[in-house]
Amino acid sequence: MSATKTILITGSSRGIGKAIATLAHKQGYTVILHGSKESPELEKTHKVLAGSYKIVFDVADKIKTQKAIHTIIKEVGGIDVLVNNAGIALNIVKDISEIDDEKALQEWKVNVLGPIHCIQAVLPSMLKKEKGSVITIASIKAYPNYATLSSFTYAHTKSAVLSLTKSLAKAYSSKGVRFNAVAPGYVSTDISKTWSKESWDRINSGILLNRIAKPEDIAPMVMFLASDESSYITGSDFLVDGGYSLKGK
Numbered sequence: 001m002s003a004t005k006t007i008l009i010t011g012s013s014r015g016i017g018k019a020i021a022t023l024a025h026k027q028g029y030t031v032i033l034h035g036s037k038e039s040p041e042l043e044k045t046h047k048v049l050a051g052s053y054k055i056v057f058d059v060a061d062k063i064k065t066q067k068a069i070h071t072i073i074k075e076v077g078g079i080d081v082l083v084n085n086a087g088i089a090l091n092i093v094k095d096i097s098e099i100d101d102e103k104a105l106q107e108w109k110v111n112v113l114g115p116i117h118c119i120q121a122v123l124p125s126m127l128k129k130e131k132g133s134v135i136t137i138a139s140i141k142a143y144p145n146y147a148t149l150s151s152f153t154y155a156h157t158k159s160a161v162l163s164l165t166k167s168l169a170k171a172y173s174s175k176g177v178r179f180n181a182v183a184p185g186y187v188s189t190d191i192s193k194t195w196s197k198e199s200w201d202r203i204n205s206g207i208l209l210n211r212i213a214k215p216e217d218i219a220p221m222v223m224f225l226a227s228d229e230s231s232y233i234t235g236s237d238f239l240v241d242g243g244y245s246l247k248g249k
């Protein structure tokens with residue numbers, strides 16, 4: 001790990017992104033925080049992580065995303081690591097008839113086009129330096145065995161980002177830019193506040209390590225993939241699920 005590396009973590013106002021930003025800051029990175037909008041959470045994280053930068057844009061908006069990233073690149077002199085973490089889950093249904101097109105399209109725009117927009121903005125400068133690491137946050141739901149009807153439209157966005165990660169690794173790894181994905185299992189954040197008590201109980205009983213993850217449980221894998229210690233790893237995806245994939249039901 002180099003103390004002078006700069007990292008942009010999308011969706012770092014709270015949840016998993018905030019935990020990644022906090023660990024990166026502790027490791028000496030120059031941290032660029034991001035949220036969809038100005039918010040008390042983002043402001044608080046910005047204050048706590050002394051010397052961090054803060055930018056806001058909707059990742060679904062290509063023009064605004066690229067403008068904001070190009071501006072911050074000029075200000076900080078480059079981005080070495082991009083973590084595509086911002087994500088949403090909107091279509092939680094009991095029956096296929098309940099799937100809402102608008103919500104499904106919004107999930108696709110944020111979860112799939114969002115990472116594409118951010119990568120489009122950072123990649124040229126990474127290619128110029130012939131060095132960079134891009135980590136995209138997928139989900140255990142990306143793997144067909146763990147897909148459920150209740151979150152199908154979310155799950156398929158996460159399968160798509162695994163595919164995106166591998167496609168980009170094939171295209172750009174030989175030019176110095178690595179692409180990997182981290183797939184969390186079940187993590188206690190604002191997203192998980194929407195789960196029913198039955199879901200919490202079912203998930204809890206399926207985790208080998210007997211507990212739902214904290215955001216801080218996910219951050220170390222991301223920061224390993226950010227670091228030069230992982231310089232031989234590209235095109236890979238890593239489940240961080242407390243063993244749910246072995247036992248889960």
Ligand SMILES: NC(=O)c1ccc[n+]([C@@H]2O[C@H](COP(=O)([O-])OP(=O)(O)OC[C@H]3O[C@@H](n4cnc5c(N)ncnc54)[C@H](OP(=O)(O)O)[C@@H]3O)[C@@H](O)[C@H]2O)c1
Pocket residue numbers: 010011012013014015016017034035036037038039041057058059060084085086087088110137138139140183184185186187188189190191192
């Ligand atoms: N929690 C889980 O169990 C779990 C499991 C597997 C994977 N994941 C994935 O992990 C990632 C982080 O999840 P989380 O649980 O930490 O979520 P969270 O606590 O709900 O935080 C979401 C973050 O994404 C940002 N965001 C949302 N929509 C955005 C948009 N359109 N443009 C820009 N930023 C946007 C939010 O910014 P604002 O604060 O401005 O709204 C916030 O910083 C997501 O990709 C999620 O799918 C989560």
